Amino acid sequence: MYDLTAQPSRNIIRPIMSKDTKTELLSLYFRFSALTDSLKGLYGGAELTPDIEALLQVLCAHWHAGSPLSVRQVMQFERLGSSATIFKRLKRLRQMDLVMLLEAPDDPRKRQIVPTTRALDYFSSQALAIRAASA
Amino acid sequence: MLAITMPRTLRALRILNPIRWIHLVYMVIAAVLGIGSWWINGLIFQNLEVSSGINLVYWPHGIRVLTVLLFGLPGALGLTLAGFMVSPSIYTDQIWMMTFAPFVSGLAPYAARRVILLERTGESSHLELLSPKTLISLVTLSALLNSGGHILLRIASDFGDNHPAEFCAMLAGDLLGALTLLFGFRLLLLAWDKLVRSDRSA
Numbered sequence: 001m002y003d004l005t006a007q008p009s010r011n012i013i014r015p016i017m018s019k020d021t022k023t024e025l026l027s028l029y030f031r032f033s034a035l036t037d038s039l040k041g042l043y044g045g046a047e048l049t050p051d052i053e054a055l056l057q058v059l060c061a062h063w064h065a066g067s068p069l070s071v072r073q074v075m076q077f078e079r080l081g082s083s084a085t086i087f088k089r090l091k092r093l094r095q096m097d098l099v100m101l102l103e104a105p106d107d108p109r110k111r112q113i114v115p116t117t118r119a120l121d122y123f124s125s126q127a128l129a130i131r132a133a134s135a
Numbered sequence: 136m137l138a139i140t141m142p143r144t145l146r147a148l149r150i151l152n153p154i155r156w157i158h159l160v161y162m163v164i165a166a167v168l169g170i171g172s173w174w175i176n177g178l179i180f181q182n183l184e185v186s187s188g189i190n191l192v193y194w195p196h197g198i199r200v201l202t203v204l205l206f207g208l209p210g211a212l213g214l215t216l217a218g219f220m221v222s223p224s225i226y227t228d229q230i231w232m233m234t235f236a237p238f239v240s241g242l243a244p245y246a247a248r249r250v251i252l253l254e255r256t257g258e259s260s261h262l263e264l265l266s267p268k269t270l271i272s273l274v275t276l277s278a279l280l281n282s283g284g285h286i287l288l289r290i291a292s293d294f295g296d297n298h299p300a301e302f303c304a305m306l307a308g309d310l311l312g313a314l315t316l317l318f319g320f321r322l323l324l325l326a327w328d329k330l331v332r333s334d335r336s337a
Contacts, residue, residue, distance in 0.1 A: 027261060030262070031261060031262045035205065039320050039324055042270070042317060095265075096266070097267070
C-alpha cells in the first residue's frame with residue numbers, strides 16, 4: 001500500500017533534478033535566448049529601436065568629442081533608463097555590431113565603448129538623408 | 136508504511152551523476168534532430184542530389200550548427216550517432232565512408248564552434264556575446280570543415296570521381312541550406328514577436 005499522505009514530490013524530484021542539472025538547464029535557456037537574439041539580428045532584421053538609437057547617439061557623441069565612455073560611466077546615465085536596461089541595450093548594440101569595447105590607452109583595466117564602422121556608416125547615411133531633405 | 140519514493144532502478148542511475156545524464160538527453164535529442172532533418176531534406180530536395188551524400192541544398196547542416204550551439208559536445212556526439220544510423224543507406228559497401236563520415240558530420244560544427252567562439256567570445260557557456268556576424272562565420276567554417284573532411288575521406292577511400300566539383304557542390308549545399316534555415320528561423324521569430332506585441336496592445 002502506498003501512503004499518499006506522505007510528501008512524495010520532494011523525494012521523487014530531488015534525486016532526479018540535481019543542482020547540476022538545474023544549472024545546466026538554466027544555461028541551456030540562456031544559450032537558447034542568446035541564439036534567438038542573434039538570429040533576430042541577422043542582416044536586415046536588426047531593429048534599431050528609438051531607445052537603442054538614443055544610447056548609440058550618446059555613445060557616439062562622447063566618442064566623437066574625444067572622451068569615449070566606459071561601460072560603468074554609461075550605466076550611470078539615468079535619463080536613458082536603469083543600469084540594467086542600459087546594459088541590456090549595450091549588449092544589443094554589440095550584437096548588432098554597432099559598438100565594440102576597446103582597452104583604454106591609459107588604463108588597460110578600463111574598457112571604452114567605441115562605435116564600429118557600421119555605426120559610422122549608419123550616421124553618415126542619416127546625415128546624407130538630412131542634407132537631401134534640407135536641399 | 137511505504138512512502139512513494141524514487142524507484143530503485145532510478146536511484147541506481149545516480150551513479151551516473153558525474154556524466155550528468157541530462158547530457159544523454161541532449162545526445163538523444165541531437166540524434167533525433169539529425170536523423171529527422173536528413174530524412175526531411177531527402178524528401179524535399181531529392182532532385183537536387185548531385186552525387187551520393189551530396190545535395191545542392193542541405194539544410195540539416197544548419198540544424199547541426201544550431202544543435203551544437205545549444206547542446207555543445209553532447210549534441211555533437213548525438214549528431215555523430217545519427218550519422219552512424221544513416222550512413223549505411225548513403226554509402227553502401229563503402230566501409231571507410233561509413234565509419235568516418237559520421238565523425239566528420241558530427242564534429243565539424245563542434246570544431247567550428249570551438250574555434251570561432253573561443254576566438255570571439257572566450258566561449259562563454261551562455262553564448263551571451265554571440266553576434267549575427269559570429270553566427271555566419273560559424274556556419275561558414277563548419278561548412279568548410281564538413282565538406283573538406285568529406286572530400287578528403289572520399290579521396291582516401293577512392294569514392295566518387297570529380298572531387299573538386301564534389302567539394303564545391305557540398306560546400307554550396309551546406310552554406311545555402313544552413314543560411315536558408317537560419318533566415319527562415321529569423322522570419323519565424325520576428326513574426327512571433329509581432330504577434331506577441333499585437334496581442335499585448337490589444
